[in-house]
Amino acid sequence: MRRKAGENFGLSAGEVRTLRALNTPARVQKFVDAMEYCYDDTAGSPRRVLRERKGHCLEGALVAAAALRLQGHPPLVMDLEGVRDDDHVVALYREKGLWGSVAKSNFAGCGFARLCIAPCASWR
Numbered sequence: 001m002r003r004k005a006g007e008n009f010g011l012s013a014g015e016v017r018t019l020r021a022l023n024t025p026a027r028v029q030k031f032v033d034a035m036e037y038c039y040d041d042t043a044g045s046p047r048r049v050l051r052e053r054k055g056h057c058l059e060g061a062l063v064a065a066a067a068l069r070l071q072g073h074p075p076l077v078m079d080l081e082g083v084r085d086d087d088h089v090v091a092l093y094r095e096k097g098l099w100g101s102v103a104k105s106n107f108a109g110c111g112f113a114r115l116c117i118a119p120c121a122s123w124r
Contacts, residue, residue, distance in 0.1 A: 019067040032060040060104020064091035
């Protein structure tokens, strides 16, 4: 996915600068980890999350997807439906044929991951 020169995806110049400074998936994860976790029933945009520096897993995934998009990754978001737990939303990216994720979570076990798996034939 190539970004056209000057393309800002509806973000202000300052918002683009903030997201472009998060130039690795690990830095994106560090940014969403630093945000205050918000338990409200909201669906804030990346602009709102950048302004307020708080959000829950969906909002964290959306701002992570926006930052990853500026790095040249397609903006992929996946909802993991919980059976005996809350649902969880992650931003996905792919590097060197491997998948990774960035997530905002109130649970320590869910967040940045580099998944060392190749896609199944059924994913294509």
